[in-house]
Amino acid sequence: MKKKLSFKQRLHNAIGSQTVEEYKARHAYLHGVGYSREEWDYMWLKSKNTTWAHQFGRMVGYDEVYLNSVGHMDNMCCHAYGETIRHFPQYMGHDIRSSGSSGLHVLASDVIEVAEDGKSARASYLTPGTLTGPVGFDNVHRSGVWLWERYGSEFAYVDGKWQWFHEQVCPDLAGDYDTGNWAHNRYLDFIENDCTVGELGGRPAQLTEPGLFHRDYTIVQTVQDTVPAPDPYTTLKDVPDDKSYSPGRWDPTDHVLVEVKEKAVANFDAQMADNPFGKIREGDE
Amino acid sequence: MKKEFTDEEKVLRLWDVEEVRKVLNRHSYYFSNEQREEELDALWVKEPENQKTAAFGVNTGYYVGMEEIRKFYVDYRRKQRMEVLEKYHEAKGTPLDDEHLGLGCAAMHTATTPLVYIAEDGKTAQFQGYQAGFQSMGKPDGTADSFMELGLIHCDLIREKDGWKIWHLELERDHTFPVGENYAAKEADPSWPDPLSADFGEPTDKRTVYDPFFGWEYMFQDMPRPYETMTDERSYGPEGNLGKPYYIRDPR
Amino acid sequence: MGRTFDAEELLGRWEDQREIKNLMGRMSQDYTLKKEGGMFSKYWSSRDDVCLGINTGWFTGPEHVKEYYAGQAERIRLESSVIAKAFPKNFEGKTEEELYGVGMMTYRPVDTPVIELAEDGKTAKGLWCIRGSYSILTPGGPQGIWEWGWFAVDFIREDEKWRIWHMQYLREIDRPCGNQWTGPWHTYEERPEFAAMKDYQEVQPNQPCTLRETYSAERPFAPSPRVPEPYGTFADTFSYGI
Numbered sequence A: 001m002k003k004k005l006s007f008k009q010r011l012h013n014a015i016g017s018q019t020v021e022e023y024k025a026r027h028a029y030l031h032g033v034g035y036s037r038e039e040w041d042y043m044w045l046k047s048k049n050t051t052w053a054h055q056f057g058r059m060v061g062y063d064e065v066y067l068n069s070v071g072h073m074d075n076m077c078c079h080a081y082g083e084t085i086r087h088f089p090q091y092m093g094h095d096i097r098s099s100g101s102s103g104l105h106v107l108a109s110d111v112i113e114v115a116e117d118g119k120s121a122r123a124s125y126l127t128p129g130t131l132t133g134p135v136g137f138d139n140v141h142r143s144g145v146w147l148w149e150r151y152g153s154e155f156a157y158v159d160g161k162w163q164w165f166h167e168q169v170c171p172d173l174a175g176d177y178d179t180g181n182w183a184h185n186r187y188l189d190f191i192e193n194d195c196t197v198g199e200l201g202g203r204p205a206q207l208t209e210p211g212l213f214h215r216d217y218t219i220v221q222t223v224q225d226t227v228p229a230p231d232p233y234t235t236l237k238d239v240p241d242d243k244s245y246s247p248g249r250w251d252p253t254d255h256v257l258v259e260v261k262e263k264a265v266a267n268f269d270a271q272m273a274d275n276p277f278g279k280i281r282e283g284d285e
Numbered sequence B: 001m002k003k004e005f006t007d008e009e010k011v012l013r014l015w016d017v018e019e020v021r022k023v024l025n026r027h028s029y030y031f032s033n034e035q036r037e038e039e040l041d042a043l044w045v046k047e048p049e050n051q052k053t054a055a056f057g058v059n060t061g062y063y064v065g066m067e068e069i070r071k072f073y074v075d076y077r078r079k080q081r082m083e084v085l086e087k088y089h090e091a092k093g094t095p096l097d098d099e100h101l102g103l104g105c106a107a108m109h110t111a112t113t114p115l116v117y118i119a120e121d122g123k124t125a126q127f128q129g130y131q132a133g134f135q136s137m138g139k140p141d142g143t144a145d146s147f148m149e150l151g152l153i154h155c156d157l158i159r160e161k162d163g164w165k166i167w168h169l170e171l172e173r174d175h176t177f178p179v180g181e182n183y184a185a186k187e188a189d190p191s192w193p194d195p196l197s198a199d200f201g202e203p204t205d206k207r208t209v210y211d212p213f214f215g216w217e218y219m220f221q222d223m224p225r226p227y228e229t230m231t232d233e234r235s236y237g238p239e240g241n242l243g244k245p246y247y248i249r250d251p252r
Numbered sequence C: 001m002g003r004t005f006d007a008e009e010l011l012g013r014w015e016d017q018r019e020i021k022n023l024m025g026r027m028s029q030d031y032t033l034k035k036e037g038g039m040f041s042k043y044w045s046s047r048d049d050v051c052l053g054i055n056t057g058w059f060t061g062p063e064h065v066k067e068y069y070a071g072q073a074e075r076i077r078l079e080s081s082v083i084a085k086a087f088p089k090n091f092e093g094k095t096e097e098e099l100y101g102v103g104m105m106t107y108r109p110v111d112t113p114v115i116e117l118a119e120d121g122k123t124a125k126g127l128w129c130i131r132g133s134y135s136i137l138t139p140g141g142p143q144g145i146w147e148w149g150w151f152a153v154d155f156i157r158e159d160e161k162w163r164i165w166h167m168q169y170l171r172e173i174d175r176p177c178g179n180q181w182t183g184p185w186h187t188y189e190e191r192p193e194f195a196a197m198k199d200y201q202e203v204q205p206n207q208p209c210t211l212r213e214t215y216s217a218e219r220p221f222a223p224s225p226r227v228p229e230p231y232g233t234f235a236d237t238f239s240y241g242i
Helices: A007-032 A036-043 A060-089 A182-191 B007-032 B036-043 B048-053 B066-092 C007-033 C036-043 C061-086 C192-198
Strands: A051-054 A057-060 A108-114 A122-132 A143-158 A163-177 A195-197 A280-282 B055-057 B061-064 B105-109 B111-117 B124-138 B144-162 B163-178 C051-053 C055-060 C109-116 C123-140 C140-159 C161-176
Touching: A007 A036, A007 A108, A007 A122, A007 A163, A007 B111, A036 A060, A051 A060, A057 A060, A057 A195, A108 C007, A122 B105, A122 B111, A122 B163, A122 C007, A122 C123, A163 A182, A182 C123, A182 C140, B007 B036, B007 B105, B007 B111, B007 B124, B007 B144, B007 C007, B007 C109, B036 B066, B036 C036, B048 B163, B055 B066, B055 B105, B061 B066, B066 B124, B066 C061, B105 B163, B105 C161, B124 B163, C007 C036, C007 C109, C007 C123, C007 C140, C007 C161, C036 C061, C051 C061, C055 C061, C061 C123, C061 C192
Parallel strands: A051 A163, B055 B163, C051 C161
Antiparallel strands: A051 A057, A108 A122, A108 C109, A122 A143, A143 A163, A195 A280, B055 B061, B105 B124, B111 B124, B124 B144, B144 B163, C051 C055, C109 C123, C123 C140, C140 C161
């Protein structure tokens, strides 16, 4: 590919590729501390075609992504902090969102391709991450959770700046450091008819496209290539739907939009026991 | 004001980012392989002025100057490793020599999720990474004390004649999980007992550089970002802000 | 050593490095997709002197390296068929192809790369850490394993693409999750539906040797594979091959 492009085009694409790595890392750390506003204001494209998908479905449009990822997230952080200081007054005077955070969606196995036209970039990663913290959700014990996922990410070059356009997160595995055996435990859950799928995505407040977009590991799960690693490509429009991380939403300028049916809205309840979207029970019956 | 770079400068800065990452990745391998003396010679600052201000930080403080760093990172570690070997010596008569040092021991330290910025003036760089690793110390009965470890890496690098060099390195340990035990069964404890706290030694500049109980509270303030030139305030060395609360960083 | 490059050459070398990272990223992600069976043709050089080293020895030459991957694919096929038979109601109407890889998961993520491109641009070397976990089907059912190790790779440019020439895939920790890393391997009570796994045997290297012992409390200290250093031509540096 590099032979076809001018030096300047190749340089633009190389900088784009490195910017993808920068944004992915910035997101990982800011997300780890619940500093959502600081990433969504800075890196994300304010487009109706901006999307963020997880196990539970896809948020569509910057406004919906912001509602869930900033408003909803801050709400949860504040609620958790309010509970934590009842148990640990040492946290008084410390940051509401970030104090006590130390878990990260670790970045590994990166594959990054920038379009020949220099207007978009696509990336996929494995993220063998941690959801660890000095104080767990019960405010009594520590948290020692690990969560391993795959990422498919798309970026657009708009107004002279690389901006985050689409994200799709695919959780596969989770467990506790270092107890139990994830593969055997999931098997036992299955044969005891106590295996749930779709519980690794958190609890969004609103979704335009709800649905189980990626199933976490079970003994009966077939191979899922939900976010295929990007191949070299010419322009985002040419990426086939089955390879895209947001099918049909290739236009960052909002001239071409995908028709949206009625939005699925769940009343947010921080204490909600179950995910309103996506959870299913699966078992040997 | 944001500086405009020529195309040639842009290419060089692309490579600067790669080289900075590579320095920290090389550090991870030297660190894991117990090639600490070699690391200090190969990756750390050489110029006398930089050697004086070099710093190695742990949760409990800084070792300042290459002489102090060497005493801690090389000599103190050798002592720790020798203590493990002494147990084999007492039980099995294993010789207490360099050939047997490290018997039953293993470690891997990674440097994932790198975030790097090169100063506009090109003289310094800042790195943040995440270390997910392990250490295991064997015992003569065939068992071992094995731990998985997680923590942040902060590093200032400075450009010397032969390339990017580690100037201030801060390894912040968050969690130390005993292998085969349920970490979440341990109570949350503000005093944060770390089973491997001996790794911190006795820093020459003792202070709380990182308190795992409050975690990444100042991530947004501390993480690398585009910058013009290195300042004391930005530095990850002892003159910087790591570990300081907001009202000390920005007094009213 | 110490050749200087102009901006265009440097950019080309940057692109080469990105391609090498992409190759390793793709290969790593392919493990999660159970694509071991296609790895040789997708990633390896067509040279006769390719080789793959694992803890227990070397697979040398294309036929033996292919045998290694065929063995991995065979294990996946066997596990899939055993699982399909154990849970027939869940798989009605599914073809063998659709069932390939069912019920097993591998995460073999790579990070901490040190990559060096030869000054002549014909070869490259890289070292990566693996911090992963994978499941195997044992006679007692699925078991999740912690895997810590390395990929140490020599690459060669072939038809304008980077390909794997020599590779060491070495495990340092390879032990069941949730258990100690020393002592007997934890096993589960055998179940008849998984008994077929009892007789399964891994394909062995054609040049067996102890390339690396996995960790134990009795093992002398063993550093990682050697870290790549800058080099001019491949003749100037060490090889990850045999």
